[in-house]
Amino acid sequence: MTTDTTPVFDKALRLPAVALLSLGLTAPHALAQSIPVQLGPTPPEDVMPLAGKGLETALAALPGYVAETMQRSNVPGVAVAVVHGGETVFAQGFGLRKIGDPAPVDPTTVFQVASVSKSISATVAAMQVGKGIVGWNDAVSSRMPGFALSDPYVSAHATIGDFFAHRSGLPFEAGDDLEDLGFSRADIIARLSQLPLDSFRASYHYANFGTTIAAEAVAAASGQSWEDLAQNVLYKPLGMTSTSSRHADYLARPNRAVLHALVDGRFQPLYDRDPDAQAPAGGVSSNVLDLAEWLKLLLGTRAGEPVIDGKALQPAITAQSFSAPAHAADARSGFYGYGFNVGVHPNGRTVMSHSGAFLLGAGTNFQILPSADVGIVVLTNGSPVGAAEGIAAQFMDTVQYGAPIRDWYGLFNGMMMGFYNPEGDLAGQQPPADPKPAGPLAGYAGEYGNAYYGPAQVTVDGDRLTLTLGPAGKRFPLQPWDGDTFAMMPTGENAPAGSKSSVRFATQNGAATGLTIDFYNGNGLGTWQQ
Numbered sequence: 422m423t424t425d426t427t428p429v430f431d432k433a434l435r436l437p438a439v440a441l442l443s444l445g446l447t448a449p450h451a452l453a454q455s456i457p458v459q460l461g462p463t464p465p466e467d468v469m470p471l472a473g474k475g476l477e478t479a480l481a482a483l484p485g486y487v488a489e490t491m492q493r494s495n496v497p498g499v500a501v502a503v504v505h506g507g508e509t510v511f512a513q514g515f516g517l518r519k520i521g522d523p524a525p526v527d528p529t530t531v532f533q534v535a536s537v538s539k540s541i542s543a544t545v546a547a548m549q550v551g552k553g554i555v556g557w558n559d560a561v562s563s564r565m566p567g568f569a570l571s572d573p574y575v576s577a578h579a580t581i582g583d584f585f586a587h588r589s590g591l592p593f594e595a596g597d598d599l600e601d602l603g604f605s606r607a608d609i610i611a612r613l614s615q616l617p618l619d620s621f622r623a624s625y626h627y628a629n630f631g632t633t634i635a636a637e638a639v640a641a642a643s644g645q646s647w648e649d650l651a652q653n654v655l656y657k658p659l660g661m662t663s664t665s666s667r668h669a670d671y672l673a674r675p676n677r678a679v680l681h682a683l684v685d686g687r688f689q690p691l692y693d694r695d696p697d698a699q700a701p702a703g704g705v706s707s708n709v710l711d712l713a714e715w716l717k718l719l720l721g722t723r724a725g726e727p728v729i730d731g732k733a734l735q736p737a738i739t740a741q742s743f744s745a746p747a748h749a750a751d752a753r754s755g756f757y758g759y760g761f762n763v764g765v766h767p768n769g770r771t772v773m774s775h776s777g778a779f780l781l782g783a784g785t786n787f788q789i790l791p792s793a794d795v796g797i798v799v800l801t802n803g804s805p806v807g808a809a810e811g812i813a814a815q816f817m818d819t820v821q822y823g824a825p826i827r828d829w830y831g832l833f834n835g836m837m838m839g840f841y842n843p844e845g846d847l848a849g850q851q852p853p854a855d856p857k858p859a860g861p862l863a864g865y866a867g868e869y870g871n872a873y874y875g876p877a878q879v880t881v882d883g884d885r886l887t888l889t890l891g892p893a894g895k896r897f898p899l900q901p902w903d904g905d906t907f908a909m910m911p912t913g914e915n916a917p918a919g920s921k922s923s924v925r926f927a928t929q930n931g932a933a934t935g936l937t938i939d940f941y942n943g944n945g946l947g948t949w950q951q
Contacts, residue, residue: 467769468768468769468770468792469768469769469770469821471793471820471821472819472820472821472822472823473823475819475820475821475822475823476505476793476795476820478819478823478824479816479817479819479820480503480510480511482815482816482819483501483503483511483812483816484513484515486811486812486815486816486825487499487501487513487515487812488515490808490811490812490815490830491515491516491808493830494803494806494807494808494811494830494834495687495688495803496516496681496688496784496801496802496803496806496808497516497517497518497519497520497681497688497801497802497803498514498515498516498517498518498526498530498678498801498802498803499514499515499516499526499799499800499801499808499809499812500512500513500514500515500526500527500528500530500532500678500708500709500799500800501513501515501709501797501798501799501800501812502528502709502710502712502713502716502797502798503713503795503796503797503816504713504716504717504720504722504795504796504797505793505794505795505796506722506794507717507722507723507724509710509713509717512528512709512710512713513527513528514526514527514528514530514709518530518676518677518678518679518802519678519679519681519690519802520681520688520689520690521690524676526678526802527676528708528709528710529663529676529708529710530676530677530678530708531663531671531674531676531677531678531706531707531708532677532678532706532707532708532783532785532800532801532802533671533678533680533694533696533705533706533779533783534705534706534707534712534777534783534785534800535696535703535777535778535779535783535784535785536629536702536703536775536776536777536778536785537705537712537775537776537777537785537786537787537798538666538700538701538702538703538704538705538777539585539632539701539702539703539760539761539775540760540761540773540775540787541651541655541705541715542632542635542636542647542651542701542702542705542760543585543737543758543759543760543761544655544715544718544719544729544734544737544760545636545639545650545651545654545655546581546585546635546636546639546737546759546760547729547730547733547734547737547759548654548655548727548729548730548733549639549642549643549650549654550730550733551729551730551732551733551734552730554642554643555581555638555639555642555643556581557580557581557582557585557736557737557759558580558581558582559580559581559638559642560577560578560579560580561579561580561581561583561584561634561635561638562576562577562579564581564638564639564641564642565634565637565638565641568610568634568638569614570589570590570591570613570614570616570618571614571615571616571617571618572590572618572621574621575589575590575618575621576614578621579621581635581638581639582635582736582741582759583621583622583635584631584632584634584635584638585631585632585635585737585741585758585759585760586625586741586742586757586758586759587625587626587627587628587631587632587742587744587757588621588622588623588624588625588741588742589618589621589628589631589634590618590619590620590621590622590624590626591613591616591618591619591626591628591630591631592616592617592618592619592626592628592943592944593626593627593628594627594628594629594915595613595616595626595628595630595631596609596610596612596613596628596629596630596633596699597629597630597699597914597915598874598913598915598941599612599873599874599891600629600630600698600699600914601891601895601912601913601914601915601916602874602875602890602891602892602893602895602913603891603892603893603894603895604698604875604891604892605698605892606633606637606697606698606699606700608892609630609633609698610630610633610634610637612872612873613630613634615872615873615946616873616944616946617944617945625742625743625744625757627744629699629702629703630699630702631702632699632701632702632760633698633699633700633701633702635701636701636702637701647666647700647701648665648666648667648700651666651701651705652665652666655715656711658726658727659711659714659715659718659723659727660711660714661707661711661712661714661715662711663706663707663708663710663711664705664706664707664708664711664712665705665706665707666700666701666704666705667697667700667704668695668696668697668700668704668706670706671706672693674706677706678800678802679782679802680692680693680694680779680781680782680783680802681782681802681803681804682780682781682782682804683780683803683804683806683841684918688782688803688804690782691781691782692781692782693781694779694781694782694783694914696779703777703779708800709798709800712787712798712800713796713798716787716789716796716797716798717796719734719738719773719789719796720789720791720794720796722794736758736759737758737759737760737761738758738761738763738773739758739763740756740757740758740763740764741756741757741758741759742756742757742758743755743756743757744756744757744762753765758773760775761773761774761775762774762775762776766790766821768821768822770790770792770793770821771790771791771792772788772789772790772817773788773789773791774786774787774788774789774813775787776805776809776810778804778805778837778840779804779805779914780804780805780840780841780914780917781804781914782802782803782804783800783801783802783803783804783805784801784803784804784805784806784807784808784809784810785798785799785800785801785809786798786799786809786810786812786813787799787813788813788814788817790817790820790821793820793821795817795820797813797816797817798813799812799813805837805840806833806834806837806838807829807830807831807832807833807834807835807836807837808830810829810830810833811829811830811831811832811833811834812830814827814829814833815829815830840917841917841918842917843916843917843918843919843920843921844911844915844916844917844920844922844940845911845916845920845921845922845923845939845940846922846923846939846940847902847908847921847922847923847939848919848920848921848922849919849921850921852902852903852908853902853903856901856902856903856904857903857904858901858904859901859904859905859907860905860928860931861931862881862884862885862886863881864928864931864932864933865879865886865905865926865933865936866879866880866881866886867879867933867951868951869935869936869949869950869951870949870950870951871946871947871948871949871950873946874890874891874941874946874947874949875890875891875892876949877889877890877936877949878890879899879933879936882898885898885899885900886898886899886907887899888909888924895912895913897909897910897911897912898910899924902923905925905926905927905928905933906923906924906925906926907923907924907926908921908922908923908924909921909922909923909924909938909940910922911940916940920940922938922939922940922941923938923939924936924937924938924939925937925939933951934950934951935948935949935950935951936948936949937949
């Protein structure tokens with residue numbers, strides 16, 4: 422997102438592996454009793470058998486699942502593809518590319534896939550691992566001289582795999598605030614050295630720029646930019662002619678789905694989201710026909726070249742981190758591999774998946790079920806409300822059990838509504854009934870320094886103060902709140918509608934010496950000094 426009026430954020434969707442394992446649910450007792458267990462010496466022989474004609478039933482029911490979910494969610498447009506046996510057995514578009522425009526979504530319509538990009542990027546990395554160009558256990562610092570985090574040991578030893586698995590210790594959403602303010606990819610990676618770290622390899626914090634660091638290390642080892650590497654290694658060889666990791670290419674597509682943000686309960690085509698700074702983590706655009714070729718590659722059923730080395734891919738699609746440790750003895754944990762959510766369904770079958778979300782207007786999901794040789798990808802042009810996940814989960818339930826076993830849209834929708842809660846210490850607060858007066862506005866004006874966020878400029882504009890931040894020059898009007906405390910309305914992909922933060926000036930002898938912005942102080946770096 423490039424304007425400074427955006428009230429919502431880009432969340433690379435934080436759910437663990439989708440479908441059953443993400444919610445820690447088990448199959449209904451009656452259903453479990455009705456399916457005999459087929460035992461064998463090792464998985465996958467000891468899984469429950471698939472429902473008879475489950476795939477055929479699921480394919481026949483899929484248009485209805487989409488129609489019902491679109492009606493419940495009001496998502497403007499959806500595209501779906503299913504692969505099996507090395508073939509694309511379903512590819513269809515539904516709804517509109519843009520509300521108010523009659524142009525329909527079809528299988529060639531290009532969407533922004535958001536954090537599904539992480540799994541695509543991990544596939545690019547696996548291709549290079551298979552060629553011996555780079556290794557999952559290569560230290561990032563060995564590929565990116567000068568790379569540093571706040572802990573010298575982590576700086577020296579954190580591997581490409583550590584960053585793909587979100588176990589480097591970087592805090593949740595590290596760097597997303599800098600992206601909102603207009604910093605470049607290189608600037609963001611450099612400034613991450615100032616963030617405090619959690620336990621190395623013993624913590625899990627989902628971070629777009631962790632994935633970006635890993636991808637940049639792979640690109641450096643390959644001697645190419647990340648965007649060129651993805652094109653040359655994956656998109657071009659697979660014939661993914663509508664796929665790119667550059668936002669300009671998405672904007673140039675005549676048949677593209679426009680983002681629709683959920684504002685006041687309605688989807689509206691209001692914003693553009695430029696994710697180039699975090700392209701490996703959230704910047705891919707594609708259509709379901711192209712992504713079907715990628716799913717076939719993952720399943721090992723795509724005919725012809727290129728093929729992917731199974732030993733190189735295996736670490737990416739197996740558990741490397743606890744993304745959601747079990748909350749009780751009878752609950753299942755969620756796991757993350759290298760760019761993939763991974764887990765096991767109640768029937769014993771492994772599943773790999775990822776969701777993607779821009780609250781500016783995209784919700785996406787894919788799932789592969791290797792033991793059934795089935796994959797599905799669902800792309801939508803509406804903010805995440807559970808539509809993509811619900812459609813994919815209904816389909817996969819039907820493949821396995823003959824019918825959906827949960828109201829998946831309802832469950833995912835309930836989980837995702839929390840993404841829209843306003844941020845900031847003043848969100849939902851009313852101004853004090855009897856506030857202290859602010860000092861003369863000129864006493865607050867000036868430039869304030871911050872090593873992480875860069876300078877803040879406070880100016881007097883008529884009868885109010887304006888705060889300007891970041892390379893993009895984002896301007897925030899400051900409203901008097903109480904004495905030397907003012908209120909600002911944060912914008913960007915980390916600030917849902919209604920977000921409101923305090924800006925507290927420190928003063929001495931009637932003149933400001935510094936300011937602290939609560940919204941930017943989550944890691945203790947939100948204070949600027951004159």
